[in-house]
Amino acid sequence: MSVEFENFHGFGLDRYVCDVLEEMRKCHETHNYAPLLGLIEETQSMVNRMEAALSAKDSIQRWEEEKQEKKKYYKELKAKVKELEKKKKKLEEEMK
Secondary structure, three states, rough: OOOOOOOOOOOOOOOOHHHHHHHHHHHHHHOOOOOHHHHHHHHHHHHHHHHHHHHHHHHHHHHHHHHHHHHHHHHHHHHHHHHHHHHHHHHHHHHH
């Protein structure tokens, strides 16, 4: 028996937090609180994933900024090394 993952319906992976909150509201309207704990856990899990994704995105942006700073610093160092090599060569020629 193969499981087709094209349609995630039934796995809870295609739901939005708003959908789960709407189900919670229905639980309150019907005074059927039996599924409420499961819905709370599902919401917590979804929100944890969203927070993790936002944190990862923020980290990636910071890494990108840091990478740009490092590139700039590397270019500055490379130019300085080139300048010092020219000075060294000039001094060596003067000593001859």
